Amino acid sequence: MSEYIPSPTDWVAEQVELYEGSQGTKGFTLRDTGLPVVIVTNRGVKTGAVRKTPLMRVVDGDNYILVGSQGGSPKHPHWVHNLKADSKVEIRDEAAVYSMKVREVVDSVERQRLWDIAVATFPNYKLYQEKTDRVIPVFLAEPTH
Numbered sequence: 001m002s003e004y005i006p007s008p009t010d011w012v013a014e015q016v017e018l019y020e021g022s023q024g025t026k027g028f029t030l031r032d033t034g035l036p037v038v039i040v041t042n043r044g045v046k047t048g049a050v051r052k053t054p055l056m057r058v059v060d061g062d063n064y065i066l067v068g069s070q071g072g073s074p075k076h077p078h079w080v081h082n083l084k085a086d087s088k089v090e091i092r093d094e095a096a097v098y099s100m101k102v103r104e105v106v107d108s109v110e111r112q113r114l115w116d117i118a119v120a121t122f123p124n125y126k127l128y129q130e131k132t133d134r135v136i137p138v139f140l141a142e143p144t145h
Contacts, residue, residue: 002043004050016052024095030054035122038064039092040141044078045085053079057093058121064091065114066102066139067122072131080137091141100141114138 006013011031018027019039030037036057044051058065068080083089083102091098105111115138119125129136 002050015054028094041090042082043086045082056122058118064141065118067118068137069128072128099144101144102139102141105138
């Protein structure tokens, strides 16, 4: 197993530590906003290390929709590059942990359907897209069974 490298962003590292350290019984809302998050564990493309990121909990049946918004910043979050390089992830949703495979959604019809679900769950995604010139990437995490 590779080494885990916590996020250099303090609140992200603290959220992951609280969420994972409590086995999903604490820290499952974004910075105490009441908005649910999941922890996405993936492999860093540059370091090969284990990386963990809290993302908004957006579901489509048994699948999770992962949105690379980074608050509408001009650059993709680092985890987007990680998922493009290695599609295997683990998702912790409170106490449940799932092995999943992700794919970037590029089909315009499928992407729009998933984007609409994401915006309905977390309306700020729409504002983030309006704020940036980049197309915010959407990934679908599906169970590996």
